[in-house]
Amino acid sequence: MNSPHPLPRPTLTPASVSKVAPLLKAGGSEWADGLFRLAMMGCAVGIIAILGLIVYELVIRSQLSWHAFGFKFFIGQDWNPIEEQFGALPFVYGTIVSSILALLIAVPLSVGVAVFITEMCPVWLRAPISFFTELLAAIPSVIYGLWAIFVLVPILRTLVQPFLAKTLGWTGFFSGPPFGIGMLAAGVILAIMVVPIISSITREVLSVVPQQQREGVLALGATRWEMIRIGVLRNARAGIVGAIILGLGRALGETMAVTMVIGNRAEIAKSLFAPGYTMASVLANEFSEATGDVYLSALVEIGLALFLVTISVNALARVMVWSVTRGQPARSHV
């Protein structure tokens, strides 16, 4: 960094130095420094306070539901606000299935993109391709949803779903009427949304694999692909898994796009064509209209569960990525 700003030029002449010297003596600015440090520390403690507040709010406001249903809350399949019967299993199921579906589609794509950019791509193509994949991350979730409703869902309904039903219908995962809207649509749009995350972190992980590894494997007579498989991917395993888990964390908590295409029906169906519901979507749809304390409390409890799952998933992922990139400076967009 060749200093973008010039430093204030010292205007101290020997005469003025002798004048200000007493002020500059050790201790002269100690209280100000202490105060500054304290203020900055206050900001830092503020972050911890915010996290504490989140946990506190979620725990306190979900007490009612916790006492009424206990652990059965997460096993019950019946979500009936009118009779105040709340079981969250359909939402848990929908969240897990849509996220896993998204990963199944996104992981091969993102790892492929990362391998292409770091190992195969001519240098001049690197920057544009990474820029474009990261541009995907800048599109707001609600715009993904909008596009999914008007473009993706019709394509699924008229082309993809009839094809899947014909070829793979016997498995039971692709049967039933092709609505377009449903679990499959949610999985596909989620996949498009997590690709930039997984591929950019995988790229970071691959780029810290030492160059000697590649040269060593090539010197043994390996082809380029063998070099990538043996010398690069195997070394970066833990980090790639970390990147995938980070993508999972994002997929689990994603709300708007999923809410717009998953169909929002609290049922557990084997077929991926059937509508479903996720934990985040039920919050988006019902929270502001929830009448009754138990209803609201049940929704907050879903929020608490979502919070706990995503932070554990994220913490695990961070540790795995860190185990590979440890000691390397963080590089983001090169």
Add this chain to the structure above:
Amino acid sequence: MSEVLTETRPMLKTIEIPPVSLRRRLIDRLMTVLAVATVVMVITPLVAIFGYLVYRGIGALNWAFLTQTPKPVGEAGGGMANAIVGSMFILGIGSLLGVPLGIGTGIYLSEFGRNRFGDAIRFVSDVLNGVPSIVIGIVAYGIVVLRQKHFSALAGGVALAIMMIPTIARTTEEMLLLVPRAIREAAYGLGIPRWRTTLSITLRTATSGVITGVMLAFARVAGETAPLLFTAFGNQFWNLRVDQPTAALPLQIFTYAISPFDEWHRQAWAGALVLIVLIVGAVSAVRIAVSRSALAGAK
């Protein structure tokens, strides 16, 4: 010497590099083709989304859209002017709350945080970064809406601020750490107190980086819908009061997108285009301004 050479020559001849088998060469080719195919498959939806967005958005965009409030169902025309202004209003509140706290935390982490406590803060901010936005909406509902007894722009701002802080804190830290130690030491050598060094020298040197971080955070929350659903809530009319429900562009897009009316779908596309243009516009405007001032400063 010559003896050695004649002795090694036959040995060299015996080394034969086995030809790479056809199978291995084919697998190598296949994998390269597959990798290129993944890139194409990832870029395609991006192009499709942007292309379709511009195509539908420009068709639906007109002067009324940018200057009028929504019309009731069934009436043609109307626009999202109140939502555009409302979004900026909520984002303004969010930035006002989030930016100072984020930068302060970043300063703490880079200047005082080389210890266990600093590591704890880093971990907490990474955790906070991973909290789903809808959960942050619930929390803002609990701490602001329930106390105020109604939905408000402030509640939306608080939710967005919570989402901005971790990003700003971590990028500020990274940028301040890039400032060479020698610059700080030079300032100490002149007898400038530490707090003054940090604010006027270190932070100033890193200004462009810090602002980039702030813009990243801004761009990330500008399109957020989930945390506004039950905080800012949305509004059909103009509102610039902190304690009243306020319209926001992403909320309006969501409501219109899931509605059954063609006219509203049309407006949702126009809204989406405006939202993207606002985000990209704000980010690039600040980037250009920052790089200009940095250049001017270097002269």
